[in-house]
Amino acid sequence: MINKKVFVAGLAATMLFSACKTKDLKMNIIKEEVPTDRKVVVYQVFTRLFGNKNTTNKSWGTIEENGVGKFNDFTDKALHEIKDLGVTYVWYTGVPHHALVRDYKAYGISDDDPEVVKGRAGSPYAVKDYYNVNPDLAVNPANRLQEFEDLIGRTHKAGLKVIIDIVPNHIARKYEGKNNPEGVKDFGADDNVNVEYSRNNNFYYIPNQHFEIPDNDVPLNGEKNALVDGVFDENPAKWTGNGSRKVKPDQNDWYETVKVNYGIRPDGSKDFPELPAGFDQKSYQEHFAFWQDKDVPDSWKKFKSIALYWTAKGVDGFRYDMAEMVPYEFWSYMNSAIKMKNPNAFLLAEVYNPNEYRNYIRLGKMDYLYDKVETYDKLKDVIRGKSSPDGLSDIQKGMTDIEHNMLHFLDNHDEQRLASSEFAGTPERGKPLMVVSTTISTSPTMVYFGQEVGEAGNEDAGFGKPTRTSIFDYIGVPNHQRWMNDGKFDGGQLSESEKNLRDFYKRLLNFSIKSPALMGNFQEIQSVNRHNNSGYDELIYSYVRWSENQKLIVVANFSSEKTSEFELKIPADVISKWNLKDGSYILLDQLYLQSKTYFTVKNGEGIARIKIAPSESFIYEVK
Numbered sequence: 001m002i003n004k005k006v007f008v009a010g011l012a013a014t015m016l017f018s019a020c021k022t023k024d025l026k027m028n029i030i031k032e033e034v035p036t037d038r039k040v041v042v043y044q045v046f047t048r049l050f051g052n053k054n055t056t057n058k059s060w061g062t063i064e065e066n067g068v069g070k071f072n073d074f075t076d077k078a079l080h081e082i083k084d085l086g087v088t089y090v091w092y093t094g095v096p097h098h099a100l101v102r103d104y105k106a107y108g109i110s111d112d113d114p115e116v117v118k119g120r121a122g123s124p125y126a127v128k129d130y131y132n133v134n135p136d137l138a139v140n141p142a143n144r145l146q147e148f149e150d151l152i153g154r155t156h157k158a159g160l161k162v163i164i165d166i167v168p169n170h171i172a173r174k175y176e177g178k179n180n181p182e183g184v185k186d187f188g189a190d191d192n193v194n195v196e197y198s199r200n201n202n203f204y205y206i207p208n209q210h211f212e213i214p215d216n217d218v219p220l221n222g223e224k225n226a227l228v229d230g231v232f233d234e235n236p237a238k239w240t241g242n243g244s245r246k247v248k249p250d251q252n253d254w255y256e257t258v259k260v261n262y263g264i265r266p267d268g269s270k271d272f273p274e275l276p277a278g279f280d281q282k283s284y285q286e287h288f289a290f291w292q293d294k295d296v297p298d299s300w301k302k303f304k305s306i307a308l309y310w311t312a313k314g315v316d317g318f319r320y321d322m323a324e325m326v327p328y329e330f331w332s333y334m335n336s337a338i339k340m341k342n343p344n345a346f347l348l349a350e351v352y353n354p355n356e357y358r359n360y361i362r363l364g365k366m367d368y369l370y371d372k373v374e375t376y377d378k379l380k381d382v383i384r385g386k387s388s389p390d391g392l393s394d395i396q397k398g399m400t401d402i403e404h405n406m407l408h409f410l411d412n413h414d415e416q417r418l419a420s421s422e423f424a425g426t427p428e429r430g431k432p433l434m435v436v437s438t439t440i441s442t443s444p445t446m447v448y449f450g451q452e453v454g455e456a457g458n459e460d461a462g463f464g465k466p467t468r469t470s471i472f473d474y475i476g477v478p479n480h481q482r483w484m485n486d487g488k489f490d491g492g493q494l495s496e497s498e499k500n501l502r503d504f505y506k507r508l509l510n511f512s513i514k515s516p517a518l519m520g521n522f523q524e525i526q527s528v529n530r531h532n533n534s535g536y537d538e539l540i541y542s543y544v545r546w547s548e549n550q551k552l553i554v555v556a557n558f559s560s561e562k563t564s565e566f567e568l569k570i571p572a573d574v575i576s577k578w579n580l581k582d583g584s585y586i587l588l589d590q591l592y593l594q595s596k597t598y599f600t601v602k603n604g605e606g607i608a609r610i611k612i613a614p615s616e617s618f619i620y621e622v623k
Contacts, residue, residue: 060462086509094124119463119472170241212248317346331364371406427454520547535566570606
C-alpha cells in the first residue's frame with residue numbers, strides 16, 4: 001500500500017493497534033525450537049510486470065502503450081531459471097482480482113471508478129473479488145482462473161512452491177464477489193448499515209452520510225473518463241482501509257479501500273472469545289480445536305473460506321498485508337485451519353511493531369514476519385552513512401528466541417529499490433548488505449525480481465514514482481527485461497556488470513539453501529574485533545555461524561571506498577565451541593572459492609589475516 005510508512009509511524013496511537021497489545025511480556029524469554037532443515041529463499045515477483053517485454057515506459061501509459069505481463073510468461077524455462085537462482089518459493093504478487101481502470105464488461109466485470117483507484121493498473125491491495133484473479137494477467141480473461149491454476153502446476157513442476165497475497169484488513173471500495181462459491185455471501189450483504197458497528201457487520205459505517213472523494217490529483221493524469229465526475233456512490237460511507245473514520249478521507253489515506261470489521265468495537269475493545277493463558281505454547285492443532293465451538297464474527301468466516309479456497313487449488317502459502325491491523329485471535333482461527341489442511345503452509349505476515357512480534361508468531365500462529373524495522377532499517381542506515389554496523393549484533397541478540405521467524409529482505413514492492421539512489425546507490429554497494437541479510441540468521445531470505453540484476457526503479461510510471469518499481473501502473477522493468485531477453489530468460493541483453501551481479505546472487509542464494517551452518521548457531525565477533533583491533537575499520541562487520549559439520553566466518557566490508565587489512569580475532573569461547581586444537585587451518589571463501597587465507601589457533605584463541613576490498617564479503621569455511 002502506498003503511504004504505508006506514514007501509517008506505521010503513527011500505528012501505536014491508533015485504536016486498532018491498542019486492541020492487540022501484548023499482555024504477557026514474559027513471553028519474550030521463551031526459546032523457539034530452531035529447525036534442522038535448510039534455508040528458504042522467497043522470490044517475489046510482481047506478476048503484472050514480470051513478463052512485460054514492452055520498453056515504451058510512458059508515464060500513465062495504457063496496456064496498449066506500455067504492455068503488461070501474463071501468467072503464461074512464466075514458462076518452464078523462466079521457472080527453471082528462477083529455481084536455478086537458488087529459490088524455493090515464488091510469491092506471485094497481485095494475483096487476486098483487484099480494482100483497475102480498464103473495460104472488462106464483456107467478461108461480466110463492472111468498471112471501476114478511477115477516483116477510487118490508485119494509478120491506472122490499480123493497487124493489488126484493493127481486492128475486488130477474492131474468488132478470481134486479475135483479468136490483466138490472462139491471455140484470455142474469460143479463462144483467467146484456469147490460466148493461474150496452470151501456473152500453479154508449472155511452478156510445482158519446476159520444484160518451486162507458490163505464495164499469493166491475502167489482505168484481510170481491507171478490500172476495494174467496490175468489492176463485487178461475482179465468483180463466490182455456493183453458500184458464500186458477498187462482503188456486506190447482511191450488514192446493518194444503520195449503525196457504526198455491529199459484531200457481524202463486515203464493515204464499519206458512518207450512518208446517514210455519503211462518501212466523498214478525497215482532494216487528490218486529477219485521476220488518470222487528466223485523461224477523460226466518463227466515471228470521473230467527482231462522485232462515488234457509497235451511502236452510507238464506510239471507514240477507510242487504514243482506519244480513517246472521515247466521510248471524506250485524506251489523499252494520504254488508503255481511500256481506495258474500506259476497513260474490514262473483525263469484532264473490534266470502535267472504542268478498541270474485543271467482541272469475540274480471547275485465547276486462554278498459555279496458548280502461546282500450544283500447537284496449531286490445539287488452536288484449531290479451541291475455535292471449533294466458538295462463535296466468531298462473520299468476517300472471520302469469510303476470510304477463512306478464502307484462504308481454504310486457494311489452499312485447495314494448490315497454493316502453498318500466503319503473504320498477509322498489514323497483518324497487525326487485524327487481531328491475532330483471528331489469525332489463530334484462520335492459520336490453524338490452513339495448517340490443518342496443509343501442515344507445511346508458508347504463512348508470512350507484514351508486521352512492523354517489534355512489541356507485537358511474539359504475539360503474531362505464538363498466538364497468531366504465523367510462521368514468519370518481516371524483519372523490516374530492525375535488520376532492514378539498520379542495514380539501510382549503515383549503507384547510507386547514518387549508522388555503524390555494530391548495532392546489528394544487538395538486534396540479533398534481542399531476537400534470539402524468534403530469529404528464525406523474522407524473514408530478511410532488502411527489496412520488495414513497498415520499499416525503495418536496493419540499487420536506487422535513495423538506498424545503496426549502486427547494486428555493487430548492496431552486495432555486502434545482501435551477504436549479511438542472507439547469512440546472519442536461520443530465517444528465510446527474500447529477493448524481489450530484478451534485484452539480482454541491479455534494477456533501480458528509475459521510471460516515473462505515473463502514479464508510481466522513481467526509486468520504487470510501481471505497483472499501480474503499466475510499466476516495464478528495464479534491467480529485468482534485459483535478463484528476460486524477449487522471453488528467452490537467458491540474460492542475453494545484460495551488461496557484464498549485470499551478469500556478474502546475477503552470478504553473485506546465484507552463488508550466495510544457492511550456498512545459503514545448502515549450508516547446514518546457516519541453520520545452526522550464531523555468535524557475533526564484532527565487539528572483540530572492534531575494541532581490540534586497530535586495523536578493523538568502522539564499516540567492517542563479522543560473525544561466525546556453525547553446525548556440527550560446518551564452521552563459517554563471515555566478514556563484510558560496507559565501505560565502497562576503502563580496502564581493509566587486519567588480523568581477525570576469533571575469541572576463545574568460539575574456539576572451544578568448535579573444539580579446535582592449536583594449529584593452522586585453511587579458510588576458503590564459499591562464494592567464489594578463490595580467496596584463501598590461514599587461520600591460526602594458539603593458546604585457544606584464533607587469528608586470521610584478512611584483506612577485504614571495498615563492498616566485498618567473505619563467507620569463509622574452516623577446513
